[in-house]
Amino acid sequence: MQNTQFFDQQIYHIYPLGFTGAPMTNTFQSTPDFRLGKVYTWIEHLKSLNITAIYFGPIWESTSHGYDTADFFNVDRRLGTNEEVKELFAALDENGIKIILDGVFNHTGRDFWAFRDVKENGQASPFRDWFAGLNFDASSPFGDPFSYQGWNNHYSLVKLNLQNQDCVQHLLGAVTSWIQDFDIDGIRLDAADCVDIGFQQQLASHVQKLKPGFFLLGEIIHGDYNKWANDTTLNSVTNYECYKGLYSSFNDKNMFEIAYSLNRQFGATGLYKNLPLYSFVDNHDVNRLGSQLQDYRNIALAYCLMYTMPGIPSLYYGSEFGIKGERSASSDTDLRPDLNLGSLYAHNDLNLLEQIKRFSTLRQQLPALRYGNYRQLEVRNEQFVYIREFENEFVIIAINSSDNDFDCTEVQWKLPVNSLTDVMSGENIQTSENIFIQKHDYKILHGKMK
Numbered sequence: 001m002q003n004t005q006f007f008d009q010q011i012y013h014i015y016p017l018g019f020t021g022a023p024m025t026n027t028f029q030s031t032p033d034f035r036l037g038k039v040y041t042w043i044e045h046l047k048s049l050n051i052t053a054i055y056f057g058p059i060w061e062s063t064s065h066g067y068d069t070a071d072f073f074n075v076d077r078r079l080g081t082n083e084e085v086k087e088l089f090a091a092l093d094e095n096g097i098k099i100i101l102d103g104v105f106n107h108t109g110r111d112f113w114a115f116r117d118v119k120e121n122g123q124a125s126p127f128r129d130w131f132a133g134l135n136f137d138a139s140s141p142f143g144d145p146f147s148y149q150g151w152n153n154h155y156s157l158v159k160l161n162l163q164n165q166d167c168v169q170h171l172l173g174a175v176t177s178w179i180q181d182f183d184i185d186g187i188r189l190d191a192a193d194c195v196d197i198g199f200q201q202q203l204a205s206h207v208q209k210l211k212p213g214f215f216l217l218g219e220i221i222h223g224d225y226n227k228w229a230n231d232t233t234l235n236s237v238t239n240y241e242c243y244k245g246l247y248s249s250f251n252d253k254n255m256f257e258i259a260y261s262l263n264r265q266f267g268a269t270g271l272y273k274n275l276p277l278y279s280f281v282d283n284h285d286v287n288r289l290g291s292q293l294q295d296y297r298n299i300a301l302a303y304c305l306m307y308t309m310p311g312i313p314s315l316y317y318g319s320e321f322g323i324k325g326e327r328s329a330s331s332d333t334d335l336r337p338d339l340n341l342g343s344l345y346a347h348n349d350l351n352l353l354e355q356i357k358r359f360s361t362l363r364q365q366l367p368a369l370r371y372g373n374y375r376q377l378e379v380r381n382e383q384f385v386y387i388r389e390f391e392n393e394f395v396i397i398a399i400n401s402s403d404n405d406f407d408c409t410e411v412q413w414k415l416p417v418n419s420l421t422d423v424m425s426g427e428n429i430q431t432s433e434n435i436f437i438q439k440h441d442y443k444i445l446h447g448k449m450k
Helices: 035-048 082-094 113-124 165-182 197-210 240-251 255-266 296-308 341-347 350-365 367-371
Strands: 011-014 053-056 060-062 069-075 098-103 107-109 154-159 186-189 215-218 312-316 373-379 383-390 393-400 419-422 428-430 441-448
Touching (some): 035 082, 069 082, 082 165, 098 165, 165 197, 197 215, 240 255, 255 373, 255 383, 296 441, 350 367, 367 393
Parallel strands (some): 053 098, 098 186, 186 215
Antiparallel strands (some): 060 069, 373 383, 383 393, 393 441, 419 428
């Protein structure tokens, strides 16, 4: 699969331990419980959203939240057994849904078997060099007779030494197992900015030999995305720059912010115009869009932007219904709830859901929304108009986040056609006619060159 094919994907993000209502702590003694089987009941819903892949947050055996891995080869018993999850993944594949797993390769939990060996055997442990900064002349905050490097000074997360090839081969062996036994299609590297680039290159080479077209996504918050996403490392990274603009441009009445980011990234001389960056408006680490926006009337407009801008759109489970959720100073629990699909349909924003379904269908139907060049036509404080052009077709996206109607007729777009189709309503519009966008609304207009 070439990079252009990654633009065809529409991803659904599930945080499994929260989604399934699993216990917060793993005792490592309980009988496996196939809570992840809950996904079966969501398949038709996902298909209605034109989802082509699920990105599952951590499913490997861990101590608590999933990012403190204890065993890279086995499913967390709170979610089920390896065999049960294999069958689930096969069912998803039969329904045209690929699988992307969270790869937590920067660190492990303190219950990781190799770290336990270091705790038990000290300097005699054959795994002492698997961990970064191990020092037997100091002690850890947990009282170990040695110190070590923790991720961002979180000592429950033990940083791996990815210069050690025995450690690297263990991780690559786990990836081999998940590809060969579970037929997964991609991995999202957690904290990719902290993961050794050499390891990322090894991983990229390894997976392409095992499964050409395998998708590697990196979690990157800041920096030059080309450093991580290129021909030798990853295929994509998380587009946190545009994530911020996708809500704050509305809150600050400053559409110049998102317009600047999109032009910087994807304009004629854009830094990332050929990269399939991962687009999102919320995820398991940040507030739900329904809570982040100061004016809920703009929520469909933000999703319109996400689905029509260059990149790979991703939905975080439940947010298609406009649910709310905010992180606290000490917990992300509110962002990662146990959700019941029936209750979501009964008690939440079905109008938003239907609009998102329409956005996803349009993106699937119109090549310009997947592959098209990006060009800005008009930017104002509360209005934003841009065009996606591909071969002989184009799509114009016009956003109006103000409390007043927007008269587009005063904007000189200089379009090479006489008529456009409003793809949401099916209405045919003559370019010589007045084009109005109501307050807190949008239009998606499709045309073909003669």
